[in-house]
Amino acid sequence: MENTKLVEIFTDGACKGNPGIGGWGALLNLNGETKELFGGEQQTTNNRMELLATIRALETLKTPTKIHLYTDSQYVQKGISEWIHAWKMRGWLTASKKPVKNADLWKQLDNLSKQHQIEWIWVRGHAGHAGNEQADELANRGVAMIMADQN
Numbered sequence: 001m002e003n004t005k006l007v008e009i010f011t012d013g014a015c016k017g018n019p020g021i022g023g024w025g026a027l028l029n030l031n032g033e034t035k036e037l038f039g040g041e042q043q044t045t046n047n048r049m050e051l052l053a054t055i056r057a058l059e060t061l062k063t064p065t066k067i068h069l070y071t072d073s074q075y076v077q078k079g080i081s082e083w084i085h086a087w088k089m090r091g092w093l094t095a096s097k098k099p100v101k102n103a104d105l106w107k108q109l110d111n112l113s114k115q116h117q118i119e120w121i122w123v124r125g126h127a128g129h130a131g132n133e134q135a136d137e138l139a140n141r142g143v144a145m146i147m148a149d150q151n
Contacts, residue, residue, distance in 0.1 A: 005031055009057045009069045010131035011076075013049025014139035021146050022049040025138025026057035027131055035060065036134075040142035042150075049139065050076050051105040058112040067118045072125030072132055081120050084110060 008029040015022040022044035028035040037056050041049070050073040057069075071077050084106060087093070092103045100106060123129045125136070 005066075007061065007065050007067050008131065009054075009067055010135040011050070011053035011057055011069065011071050011073075012125070012132065012135035012139045013046050013051075013053050013073065014136070014143050015044065015046040015049055016143055016147075019043055019045050021143055022046065023139045023142025023144070023146065024049040024053035024056065025135045025140070025142060026053045027134045027138065028057060028060065029131070036138055038138040038142040038145070040146035042146060047073070047075050048102055048105060049142075051102055051109060053135070053139065055105060055108050055112060058109070058116065061116065065116045067116050068121055069118050070121045070123050070129070070131055070135075072123055072136075074122055077120045077122040079106065080109060080113060 010027040011025070013022065013024045021040065021042060023038065023040035025036070025038040028037070037060065039056065050071065054069065054071065054076055086095070087100045087106070092100045094100055123132050125132060
């Protein structure tokens with residue numbers, strides 16, 4: 001994907017049981033050209049899948065890019081926009097001095113996000129937002145893929 005223009009990214013995670021079988025999905029859109037990504041894991045959480053969707057999408061971009069990233073996860077949107085600064089200052093500890101959950105993924109996301117100009121946009125899930133609905137479908141494909149591998 002050429003990235004001289006704005007790239008829109010829609011991400012979502014899904015989990016059957018929490019923890020349980022999980023899937024992640026991402027839809028990248030540039031000038032009407034789309035790229036779909038999805039995958040999954042055997043034993044995971046919904047929050048890990050939300051983060052992984054975002055990480056995998058950003059990993060596909062090979063040069064610094066201007067991005068509007070849409071997520072229905074306040075955990076991802078607030079985490080990367082607000083909470084991460086304090087976590088880093090406290091050595092990846094929460095305000096209650098407990099280790100930050102999913103710190104491995106937060107560190108990856110932090111490094112990737114520094115390479116781009118990203119506007120983090122929260123959208124209500126399952127509210128008819130076309131990009132979010134497609135990302136949800138992709139995340140569920142990731143779940144289905146893992147479930148099919150079990151059979």
